[in-house]
Amino acid sequence: MDSANELLRQTFGLQQFRPGQEAVITTLLQGRSALAIFPTGGGKSLCYQLPALMFDGLTLVVSPLIALMKDQVDSLNALGVPAARLDSSRTLEEVQTIYQSMEQGDLKLLYVAPERLANERFLTRLAGQKISLMAVDEAHCVSEWGHNFRPDYLKLARLADSLNVGRVLALTATATPKVAEQICTNFGIAPQDHIQTGFYRPNLQIGVTPCSANQRRERLLELISSRPAEPSIIYVTLQKTAHSVANFLNEQGYSARPYHAGLKDEERSATQDAFMSGATPIVVATIAFGMGIDKSDIRAIYHYNLPKSLENYMQEIGRAGRDGGDSRCQLLACRDDLTVLENFTYGDTPDPEALAGLVHWLCDQPEHFDLSGYELSQQFDVRPLVLNTLLTYLELEGILAATAPFYTEYKIGFTRPESEVLASFDPARAEFLQRLFATGKAGRVWLTIKPSEAAELLGEKQSRIINALNYLEQQDMVELKVAGLRQGYRLVRVPADMDGLIDHMARLFREREERDIDRLHGVCDWAQTQGCLQQPLMAYFGETLQQPCGRCSGCLGQSHELPPRQSSPVDPEIVRAVNNEQHQALAQPRQLARFLCGITSPKASRARLGKHPHFGALAETPFTRVLEACERLDG
Structure with missing residues (x-):
């Protein structure tokens, strides 16, 4: 560790390690893989950046966040560290230059998205490299029990083996004990090399403000006006809400900008730059914003809508107060938000007909076959993520094996x-x-x-x-x-009981749906805590906070009783009117229900039904009720 301490001071300009960093780096230097669970802003990146300079070979960093990759590579280059990133924004010339540096051995860190590791040309290049370390950021994505499962992540462990990676470092800020256990199992990490620094951050003052949907804007205004002009992020669920809330705040004299995935790249970059410089202190954003943003002085996080899970909540509030300064995190808790969030979850569950058709199609293929994810998504009207998840499930069942x-x-x-x-x-x-x-x-x-x-x-x-x-x-x-x-x-085997396999796949998707719905309701259950909010939050992540925090809204004596949930009834006239138009893309009850709840699908998008006047007409109505109404039409 003497060399590591010298690098810490001379290259990174730091005098000492943060909690947990030295233990992780020591484990890697001793040739073992590790899991690092540090809070957002806890210094996870140094755990692979520093040892990368000590290893004879390349460190491959897998991250789903382009903003994080860009920030970290820029920072490393400014320190004189040879690092590069491969993502969709790179030009052909830039890619060629990066490949040349990699093959000449000049590159120490290469950042890539997990999807690039499904690229045969890239894997061919990697196969000729000595990869001393693979760092897997957002490692909770590897777990089906996690809140953000990504099928591409399940393949990373096998890939590490095939590339003869020296060691793996899995990193996350949000892993429950069950998720941590699955990460360790997948990557062969010993229990003693699971290093966790603790989720509790005493500089964050968390609070819950119960409100109904029509009270929310005024409550937000009251909170912001009590501490104006400080860097703040307001998280919302829908893109249209980002615009409406930003417009409302600008009308009230505050400087705010919306941010979401639907904006053009230039608009998103301009908003991010304005926030980083302080020119725009408030950003109203979907969860697309903040991931990997290295701004240490964010003083407030407001959740205008409920987060999808306590893991999401913890990750998002973790962006506040990274400089150690006092910061507040306020949740405007409204049960009505459950409807839209539940609808998106239900909308991701494939139609029984589509699922059965897909499984039959896959099992009807010759021993060696290939497919286009885009074409198959269109053919069976399932979202690409749902298709990738099904293919992964079938791989895990030993039905299929991905080749190249x-x-x-x-x-x-x-x-x-x-x-x-x-x-x-x-x-x-x-x-x-x-x-x-x-x-x-x-x-x-x-x-x-x-x-x-x-x-x-x-x-x-x-x-x-x-x-x-x-x-x-x-x-x-x-x-x-x-x-x-x-x-x-490769079709490994055709199941003897095809119906049994289809039922099993349907059950896996239903279980995933149930877990996501349970997470949503878990947020409401936690928000209604009477007394300290931090103690049950820490317990969710497997930690014990011995004493009440003394700072949260519960400890300060505020009540967290949420108003009853309100939702719009099903309008049968709208259901019948759209059904009578006989759109092919809305032929099945679940397809029609998704459309009415404002959830896109490949076939509906291709038919340009997103501009239909009734698209999303029942977005405030629970999906299950809309689906029942659509099924009654079928009956």
């Missing part, structure tokens, strides 16, 4: 004359490349080759063709553009 993703089309741009490229190889290889180029369709700039067609014409394996094209790119002889991503699969 590949592209159906390669566009080739020669960076030097074709004759010069061919002259660089021995006669046999040059003759193969000449025949390969001849299979392509020449355009003004790009030569388009379809590997499957070329393989058939040449009598060669498709893998040889793809490897050849990737090699030419690595040697800077050509530029490649790819299209038509398809995922390869």
